[in-house]
Amino acid sequence: MRENTAKTRMTQGEPAFGYSMGMGSPLAAEALANCGIDFILLDTQHGSWGQDTTNLALMAMRNSSAIPMARVARNDYTLIGRLLDEGAMGIVVPMVETPDDARRAADACRIPPIGKRSWGWGGAIRYGSDYPDWINDQIFVAVQLESITAVDNAEAIMAVDGVDGCWAGPADLALSMGIDPRRAGEDDRHAKALEKVVQACQDTGKIPGLACPTPEDAHRRAEQGFQYLTAGGDLGFMLAGATAGLKTLGR
Numbered sequence: 001m002r003e004n005t006a007k008t009r010m011t012q013g014e015p016a017f018g019y020s021m022g023m024g025s026p027l028a029a030e031a032l033a034n035c036g037i038d039f040i041l042l043d044t045q046h047g048s049w050g051q052d053t054t055n056l057a058l059m060a061m062r063n064s065s066a067i068p069m070a071r072v073a074r075n076d077y078t079l080i081g082r083l084l085d086e087g088a089m090g091i092v093v094p095m096v097e098t099p100d101d102a103r104r105a106a107d108a109c110r111i112p113p114i115g116k117r118s119w120g121w122g123g124a125i126r127y128g129s130d131y132p133d134w135i136n137d138q139i140f141v142a143v144q145l146e147s148i149t150a151v152d153n154a155e156a157i158m159a160v161d162g163v164d165g166c167w168a169g170p171a172d173l174a175l176s177m178g179i180d181p182r183r184a185g186e187d188d189r190h191a192k193a194l195e196k197v198v199q200a201c202q203d204t205g206k207i208p209g210l211a212c213p214t215p216e217d218a219h220r221r222a223e224q225g226f227q228y229l230t231a232g233g234d235l236g237f238m239l240a241g242a243t244a245g246l247k248t249l250g251r
Contacts, residue, residue, distance in 0.1 A: 002127050004089050004138040006039040006067040010165070010207045015222040018069065020211070020233035022047030026056035028234050033064035041230055042070040044083070045094050051082070055123065058087040062126050069140065071167075075101060077116075080108040085121040089139055092167050096143035097150045099160050105143055106162025110136045115162060140164050142209055142228060146172035151193045154200035165207025165228050168197050198225040 006016040018039035021029050024047060033040045042049060042057055049057070054070070061068035069090030070083045080091055093105040107116040114136050124131055141162060145154055146169030158166065171181035174190055184190040194210070201208035202225070209228025212218040218231035 001130060001134045002089070002138065004067050004140055006069075006090070007138065007140045007164070009038060010140075010227045013227075015227045015229055017215075017218055017222075018066070018228075018230045019237075020047075020071075020230045021057070022049075023234045023238075024048035024050070024053050025234070026053055026060050029057040030060035030064065032234065033061045033066040033068065035066075037066050037231075039067040039069050039090060040064070041090070041092065042068070042088075043233075044079075045071050045073045054083070055086050058083075059123055062087050062123065067140075071144075075105050077104070077108045080105070081118055084109065084117065084124065084135075084139070086123040087127070089135075090142065091139070092142045092144060094144045094169070095146060095150075095172075096157060097147055098153055099156045102143050102157045102160040102163050106141055106160060109139055109141045110162060140207075140228075142167045142207070144169050145197055146170075147176040148173065148193065149176070151196050154197055155203055158200050158204040158206045163206065165209050166197065166201060167209040167211060167228055167230075168194060168226075169211055170194070171211075194224075 009016045016038040018041050019032050019037050020041045020043050022043045044054060058068055067089050068087055070088045071092040072079050075093050091109055096102050109115055111117045111132055142165045143163055145151055145166050170184055174181040174184040177189055179187050179190055198208045207227050210221050210226045211230050212221055215231040218229040221229055
């Protein structure tokens with residue numbers, strides 16, 4: 001069995017920090033997955049991942065210290081199943097706005113009788129022949145609350161059986177409220193919406209999460225009660241390092 005150590009941390013009341021991967025590089029995924037971070041999130045919604053590179057990245061992370069997770073492109077039974085079949089141990093489902101949306105996402109992630117996931121997998125069998133005995137417990141299922149409609153329905157969404165937590169999307173949430181995402185941090189309406197997400201999770205015993213641009217922001221948000229936190233991503237880290245290098249070189 002492979003323990004989902006990130007999920008264990010969160011169920012014990014601690015934050016779990018991850019890095020998102022959007023550049024489509026299995027080599028970069030393998031490197032970051034062994035740097036000491038709690039989880040790696042492959043972004044197959046907005047990132048430059050194809051099916052082959054996604055499979056290779058999940059292959060590279062099967063024995064990593066970080067838990068392999070992925071954001072699916074949409075709330076689609078087959079797409080969710082393919083990520084799980086290749087070894088993802090966490091799934092983030094975008095644009096969930098109703099309990100019915102959340103129920104479809106949760107059902108796609110777990111094997112019957114708990115859910116409706118199809119029996120059969122590829123690379124995930126490398127976790128051991130007992131994989132189907134423990135994956136229902138070890139998988140972390142997060143839905144994205146990224147609109148004001150989702151926030152208004154947050155408690156009903158988070159109460160759905162099989163949903164472990166959420167990963168709030170601050171930029172799309174801001175857009176749905178008529179706020180420029182680049183100025184969301186200055187708007188009290190946005191802050192109150194995020195507070196409502198945390199409260200809904202606390203009321204239902206679920207894990208509140210948030211997409212954060214930097215480690216500093218993720219640390220600050222953890223102090224506000226968020227537990228499932230991405231703390232930046234591959235492209236941002238690469239550009240930050242390159243920019244710092246240019247300053248050192250006087251360019």
